Amino acid sequence: MAKLSANKVNLFYGDNHALKDVTLKMDANTVTAFIGPSGCGKSTFLRLFNRMNDLIPHVRIEGDIVVDGEDIYSKEVSVDLLRKNIGMVFQKPNPFPKSIFENVAYGMRVNGIRDKHYINERVETSLKQASLWTEVKDKLKKSAFELSGGQQQRLCIARALAIEPSVVLMDEPTSALDPLATHKIEELVFNLKADYTIVIVTHNMQQAARVSDKTAFFYLGELIEYDDTNNIFTKPREITTQNYITGRFG
Amino acid sequence: MDKAHKIIRQKKVSQGIAFSIFGIITSIVVLILCGILYFIFVRGWPAMSWKFLTSMPTNGMTDGGIYPAIIGTFCLIGGSMLFAFPIGVLSGIYLNEYLLDGKLKSFINMMTNNLAGVPSIVFGLFGMALFVNKLKFGDSILAGSLTLGLLALPVIIRTTEEALKSVDDAYRIASLALGASKLQTVRKVVLPIAFPNILTGLILSVGRVSGETAPILFTVAAYFLPRLPHSIYDQVMALPYHLYVICTSGTDIVASRKMAYGTALVLILIVLISNILAGIVRSYFTRKNKI
Amino acid sequence: MRRLRKIIEKIVEGVLAMSAAITSITVLLIIIFLFDEGLSIFSKKPVDDDTVIAVNSSNPVSKLTGLQIKDIFDQKITNWKQIGGKNDSIKLFRLDEAGTTFTEQQMGSNFERLAICVDSYVVRTPGVLLYFSSKYIPKDFHGKRIEIANITPYSFLMGKQWFPTAQPVAQLGVLPLILGTLWVTLGAILFALPFGLATAIFMAEIANHKVRNYLKPVVELLAGIPSVVYGFFGLIVIVPAVQKIFNLPVGESGLAGSIVLGIMALPTIITISEDALRTTPRALKEASLALGASHWQTIRRVIVPYASSGITAAIILGIGRAIGETMAVLMVTGNAAVIPHSYFEPLRTIPATIAAELGEAAYGGLHFKALFALGCILFIMTFIINLIFEFIAKKKKY
Ligand SMILES: Nc1ncnc2c1ncn2[C@@H]1O[C@H](COP(=O)(O)OP(=O)(O)O)[C@@H](O)[C@H]1O
Ligand SMILES: [Mg+2]
Numbered sequence: 037m038a039k040l041s042a043n044k045v046n047l048f049y050g051d052n053h054a055l056k057d058v059t060l061k062m063d064a065n066t067v068t069a070f071i072g073p074s075g076c077g078k079s080t081f082l083r084l085f086n087r088m089n090d091l092i093p094h095v096r097i098e099g100d101i102v103v104d105g106e107d108i109y110s111k112e113v114s115v116d117l118l119r120k121n122i123g124m125v126f127q128k129p130n131p132f133p134k135s136i137f138e139n140v141a142y143g144m145r146v147n148g149i150r151d152k153h154y155i156n157e158r159v160e161t162s163l164k165q166a167s168l169w170t171e172v173k174d175k176l177k178k179s180a181f182e183l184s185g186g187q188q189q190r191l192c193i194a195r196a197l198a199i200e201p202s203v204v205l206m207d208e209p210t211s212a213l214d215p216l217a218t219h220k221i222e223e224l225v226f227n228l229k230a231d232y233t234i235v236i237v238t239h240n241m242q243q244a245a246r247v248s249d250k251t252a253f254f255y256l257g258e259l260i261e262y263d264d265t266n267n268i269f270t271k272p273r274e275i276t277t278q279n280y281i282t283g284r285f286g
Numbered sequence: 287m288d289k290a291h292k293i294i295r296q297k298k299v300s301q302g303i304a305f306s307i308f309g310i311i312t313s314i315v316v317l318i319l320c321g322i323l324y325f326i327f328v329r330g331w332p333a334m335s336w337k338f339l340t341s342m343p344t345n346g347m348t349d350g351g352i353y354p355a356i357i358g359t360f361c362l363i364g365g366s367m368l369f370a371f372p373i374g375v376l377s378g379i380y381l382n383e384y385l386l387d388g389k390l391k392s393f394i395n396m397m398t399n400n401l402a403g404v405p406s407i408v409f410g411l412f413g414m415a416l417f418v419n420k421l422k423f424g425d426s427i428l429a430g431s432l433t434l435g436l437l438a439l440p441v442i443i444r445t446t447e448e449a450l451k452s453v454d455d456a457y458r459i460a461s462l463a464l465g466a467s468k469l470q471t472v473r474k475v476v477l478p479i480a481f482p483n484i485l486t487g488l489i490l491s492v493g494r495v496s497g498e499t500a501p502i503l504f505t506v507a508a509y510f511l512p513r514l515p516h517s518i519y520d521q522v523m524a525l526p527y528h529l530y531v532i533c534t535s536g537t538d539i540v541a542s543r544k545m546a547y548g549t550a551l552v553l554i555l556i557v558l559i560s561n562i563l564a565g566i567v568r569s570y571f572t573r574k575n576k577i
Numbered sequence: 578m579r580r581l582r583k584i585i586e587k588i589v590e591g592v593l594a595m596s597a598a599i600t601s602i603t604v605l606l607i608i609i610f611l612f613d614e615g616l617s618i619f620s621k622k623p624v625d626d627d628t629v630i631a632v633n634s635s636n637p638v639s640k641l642t643g644l645q646i647k648d649i650f651d652q653k654i655t656n657w658k659q660i661g662g663k664n665d666s667i668k669l670f671r672l673d674e675a676g677t678t679f680t681e682q683q684m685g686s687n688f689e690r691l692a693i694c695v696d697s698y699v700v701r702t703p704g705v706l707l708y709f710s711s712k713y714i715p716k717d718f719h720g721k722r723i724e725i726a727n728i729t730p731y732s733f734l735m736g737k738q739w740f741p742t743a744q745p746v747a748q749l750g751v752l753p754l755i756l757g758t759l760w761v762t763l764g765a766i767l768f769a770l771p772f773g774l775a776t777a778i779f780m781a782e783i784a785n786h787k788v789r790n791y792l793k794p795v796v797e798l799l800a801g802i803p804s805v806v807y808g809f810f811g812l813i814v815i816v817p818a819v820q821k822i823f824n825l826p827v828g829e830s831g832l833a834g835s836i837v838l839g840i841m842a843l844p845t846i847i848t849i850s851e852d853a854l855r856t857t858p859r860a861l862k863e864a865s866l867a868l869g870a871s872h873w874q875t876i877r878r879v880i881v882p883y884a885s886s887g888i889t890a891a892i893i894l895g896i897g898r899a900i901g902e903t904m905a906v907l908m909v910t911g912n913a914a915v916i917p918h919s920y921f922e923p924l925r926t927i928p929a930t931i932a933a934e935l936g937e938a939a940y941g942g943l944h945f946k947a948l949f950a951l952g953c954i955l956f957i958m959t960f961i962i963n964l965i966f967e968f969i970a971k972k973k974k975y
Contacts, residue, residue: 086867088863088866088867091863091866093786114291114294116294116297116869116870116871117290117291117294117869119866119867119868119869120868120869123867123868124863124864124867126860126863126864127860128860130858130860130861130863130864132861132864132865132878132879132882132883133879133882133883134882142865142868142870142878143868143869143870145878146297146865146868146869146870146871146874146878147290147293147868147869147870148293148296148297192864195864195868196867196868199868199869297871297873297874298871300871300873301871301872301873301874304873304877305783305873307775308775308776308778308779308783309779309783311771311772311775311776311779312775312776312779312780312784312792314772315772315773315775315776315843315847316776316792316795318840318843319795319796319799319840319843319844320795322799322802322806322807322810322840323798323799325810325814326806326810372596373596373599374596376592376593376596376597377593377596377597377598377599377600379593380590380593380594380596380597381597384590384593384594385597393601394597394598394600394601396967397600397601397604398600398601399963399966399967400604400960400963400964401600401603401604403894403897403901403959403960403962403963403966404604404607404901404956404959405900405901405902405903405928405955405956405959406901406903407901407903407928407931407932407952407955408607408611408901408952408955408956408959409607410931410932410935411610411611411931411935411948411949411952412606412607412610412611414935415610415611415614415949416606416610419940420610436603439599439600439603440600443600467582467586468586469585469586469589469590490801493801494801496803497801497802497803497804497805497806498803499803499804499805499903499904500903500904500928500932503932503935503936504935504936526803526805526806526904527805529805529806529809530805530808530904530907530908533809533812533813533908534812534907534908546809550805550806550809550810553802553803553805553806554802554806557798557801557802557803558798560801561794561797561798561801565794
């Protein structure tokens with residue numbers, strides 16, 4: 037069974053038809069990349085899976101979004117629990133105005149975990165998973181803003197991992213970072229695959245080619261093509277896809 | 287799983303409690319604030335009449351009207367704006383369009399902010415020392431207007447600056463690229479766009495100035511002067527001071543209560559009207575600009 | 578033509594620059610005028626200039642402070658021994674005493690010989706303390722004039738009594754007024770802060786667009802209502818209510834003042850805190866929600882901490898407004914110049930004192946100068962508060 041799936045999803049921002057009949061299935065422990073020119077609906081689609089679009093007024097959603105076999109837009113589903121299970125990393129590093137430690141511990145605290153030992157342990161593990169531990173272990177009490185941009189983004193990844201999600205959604209996580217920091221994050225994504233299902237939005241095609249198993253190409257709100265990353269980049273079926281990856285537009 | 291649901295429920299409950307508390311407190315605040323308005327309206331309305339607005343106070347200010355105080359307040363509004371508006375707008379233009387970020391700008395900004403924070407009674411002392419005594423204007427419309435004008439200056443500078451800041455730089459660049467000089471750019475391009483917001487600021491500061499009491503206590507306000515001013519060197523009665531007088535030190539405080547309610551209502555109406563007017567100006571120009 | 582235009586541009590720029598300089602000049606002028614008049618109080622004596630205070634020439638006492646003179650008049654000091662003189666009781670001699678000591682014949686029908694009488698009385702009475710108008714002191718006076726100490730900054734700031742027109746010596750202690758100001762301000766903020774902050778949070782985060790669009794103009798309108806109107810409302814509604822609820826002899830009190838000032842500070846605190854709360858980046862809120870936090874947890878743990886410096890700035894500005902507020906406080910606090918002991922008693926603030934007394938103070942006199950000195954204190958207080966405000970408002974988040 038697919039870990040994440042969308043079935044005939046349409047989304048409207050008021051009159052703006054932002055997603056058109058999108059159907060897509062993603063398996064557990066894979067990395068899926070969303071590519072496409074900006075404004076084509078990648079972020080919108082990604083944010084469906086943790087119901088982040090709920091926050092925007094005048095949004096209308098049609099179709100089914102299913103996570104672990106459960107329709108996450110049904111009434112019985114608790115949004116808080118869903119979001120605990122589905123971590124998210126944003127375009128720009130956005131640590132809280134708190135210490136490094138408190139940033140990572142935040143998710144546990146808001147989910148009612150009070151056990152100090154457990155929290156300490158999780159913070160350390162998550163920072164290690166995000167390969168940040170050695171750099172920050174001596175300054176956990178320092179403000180998160182003292183870190184560099186790349187470190188901040190890895191902190192945000194650690195923050196997302198700390199509450200043990202099974203899925204991590206990443207919306208252009210490296211677009212604000214320099215090549216070296218980007219490389220570190222890509223490495224990280226590769227290592228995390230064993231334990232998590234990862235969806236990564238990018239408009240950097242080399243990045244998609246490097247880190248993902250599968251790639252979905254979006255154009256003007258439609259899912260044009262979805263296949264193994266290899267196939268997408270070597271023998272795309274659709275002409276639009278081909279134009280895009282050969283750099284004819286976007 | 288069960289524990290997770292318990293936590294979710296706890297979160298929901300505490301959010302519900304917190305939001306209700308905030309809602310209740312907000313309602314209380316709104317109730318207090320609207321209560322004040324309602325109180326003055328209900329008690330002041332019966333006092334309102336044509337006679338009240340257009341006749342002199344009589345019987346030791348327990349009867350008659352507040353005509354000279356209204357005229358006095360309008361003189362002070364006019365005088366202070368005549369002084370503060372041009373200077374405020376000009377300095378706003380200088381600060382935003384001409385002066386580059388740097389020490390001088392932050393110094394002037396600091397001074398302007400400090401002037402904005404000076405208590406109104408200190409303006410009163412200063413106006414008395416400089417305008418009334420040093421420059422020998424005496425207790426006069428001139429002295430009072432200048433004092434009030436200085437008080438209003440920081441507000442007008444700030445709103446002008448804000449208005450100019452909200453003008454897109456693209457307009458400036460386009461104008462300069464067409465060979466217009468800086469002055470032409472400011473006059474023909476930037477100012478017209480910023481004008482509605484500047485006007486809004488002016489109208490709001492009129493409301494502010496009309497109610498100030500402390501600055502006019504010792505520079506212009508007359509306790510009782512049932513005639514209209516002849517020149518800018520005359521004293522006048524003014525609405526806020528009149529209200530203060532008849533509810534604390536009039537000849538018969540209880541008998542003049544009705545007058546007091548009426549005066550308070552007139553003061554509120556001036557503020558209300560200036561706020562509404564500012565709103566109309568703002569929305570009129572936003573609509574016009576959209577087309 | 579080109580040249581002319583350039584010249585015009587330069588002139589316009591000059592005019593603009595001059596306008597921009599006016600606020601700075603005003604601040605400087607305020608400082609000069611206020612402090613020139615206010616500080617000159619420290620070169621004055623607390624007695625009228627035309628009053629002569631003198632003793633018998635054999636009396637070793639040559640200096641007295643204002644307080645000592647007051648105590649002698651109040652008969653708290655009755656013997657020269659108490660103030661460093663010989664063991665001899667103090668015989669106060671004023672115009673009143675002259676009328677009972679000398680006959681009309683001795684003084685002359687138009688008091689033309691009063692000066693001589695006074696002189697001889699001082700010479701023949703070793704324990705005398707003369708307090709007399711200089712008009713009746715002869716040129717060749719045989720007594721010893723007493724030097725009265727100038728008013729010192731310490732006695733001014735720390736003095737506990739404010740009776741600026743008291744006889745024989747003015748009591749110019751501003752401590753009660755400073756404390757009164759601080760008390761009322763503190764009370765106002767304690768009242769306005771929770772209410773204002775809660776309302777700001779409600780408006781910024783909880784209320785929907787429609788509700789907010791109604792609330793915003795109401796708050797703006799209330800920020801514009803003149804302070805005399807608030808004072809009037811306080812006088813008619815809050816003062817009697819306070820009196821009734823707490824069963825007080827008079828309703829005019831620190832509490833009434835705090836409530837009225839608190840209400841007046843609400844719009845400032847609400848507006849600035851709401852703006853600060855709104856500056857929280859959406860990404861930060863989303864990050865919190867994406868971790869499973871509820872909206873309330875996000876407000877409490879992310880939005881409020883992020884806006885904390887803006888909220889602090891709002892409080893500081895509210896304090897500044899409250900300290901300088903004049904009319905409303907004047908109308909509802911009862912204006913008793915005593916060191917405040919409880920919120921249920923009348924008290925008096927610096928601005929209210931200036932507003933109430935400046936009209937009666939003789940131009941250039943001691944009382945007049947003392948009120949300007951009060952103005953200086955007020956100016957310094959608000960100046961410092963403004964600097965703190967600027968510092969906090971400018972402080973970077975990162
Ligand atoms: N909050 C929003 N409100 C209204 N329209 C939005 C919003 N976010 C995105 N859109 C619109 O939806 C479309 C898809 O946007 P997005 O999903 O952000 O694209 P991408 O991430 O691929 O660049 C765009 O046309 C955009 O204008
Ligand atoms: Mg996007």
